[in-house]
Amino acid sequence: MIHYPYECPNCDYFVLEPASWFTEHENCPECGAVVEKVIGAVHRRGLNPVFHKPIEMFSVAPETPGEMAAFRRALPDVQLTDQGVPLARTRAEKLRILQAAGYEEH
Numbered sequence: 742m743i744h745y746p747y748e749c750p751n752c753d754y755f756v757l758e759p760a761s762w763f764t765e766h767e768n769c770p771e772c773g774a775v776v777e778k779v780i781g782a783v784h785r786r787g788l789n790p791v792f793h794k795p796i797e798m799f800s801v802a803p804e805t806p807g808e809m810a811a812f813r814r815a816l817p818d819v820q821l822t823d824q825g826v827p828l829a830r831t832r833a834e835k836l837r838i839l840q841a842a843g844y845e846e847h
């Protein structure tokens with residue numbers, strides 16, 4: 742079965758699910774915003790839109806010193822909050838962070 746990447750335009754929620762998932766889960770379970778299929782969203786919003794406010798990516802925040810070191814090696818240019826939460830300033834940066842955390846874009 743083909744899985745599509747879906748993301749919330751408002752927070753860092755991101756899933757890979759079959760097309761049928763979307764008909765039952767239109768709203769982000771984290772914040773309630775309408776979830777978008779990534780490919781369509783790229784097409785509509787341009788290749789690398791800048792977020793009006795950086796997204797704090799809690800779900801992929803490194804938790805141990807080892808994870809933090811690995812994160813810094815993989816993404817040396819990504820900004821972290823004081824709490825160690827990665828900040829995505831653009832859509833491309835968000836996807837890079839998700840990919841480094843183990844998600845793959847299709």
Ligand SMILES: [Zn+2]
Binds near residue numbers: 749754
């Ligand atoms: Zn959301």
